[in-house]
Amino acid sequence: MRCAISSRAGQVLAKGHLLIQKEESGALRLSFQTDGGKVISGGLIDPEGDMTSASKVLFREFFKTWGMSDITVTAIA
Template identity: 60%
Template sequence: MRCAITSRAGQVIAYGRLLIQSTDEGQLRLDLQTDGGRYLEGGIIPQDGDLSEASQNLFRKFFDVWGMSDLTLTITMR
């Protein structure tokens, strides 16, 4: 899925795509790959498929990388 990460002021910080990757242990993880080449590993997706915790872990990585909180992830389906 294509996505954009925007600041609270509406400035696009990065464009990229969300991915579900398999770990070496066979678990699924929610990740983000930006068009600029950054790869951010998010959280593990539990068996019930709830993305809440996995996306929270990914958003914590946003702060580590861009040093901002209150970023918005917008998904575009085409």
């Protein structure tokens, strides 16, 4: 899914896409890859498919990357 990552003020920090990566163990991880090629890894997806925990980890990684909270992910065409 194509997405834009925006700050609280509306500044677009990055564009890219969400992806699900398969770990060697078979577990699935939610990640974001910028158009520039940087991959920001989130958490593991629950075996039942719930992505709540995985997305919380991904947003913590966004904070580490851009030093901002209140980041918004918006689906784009």
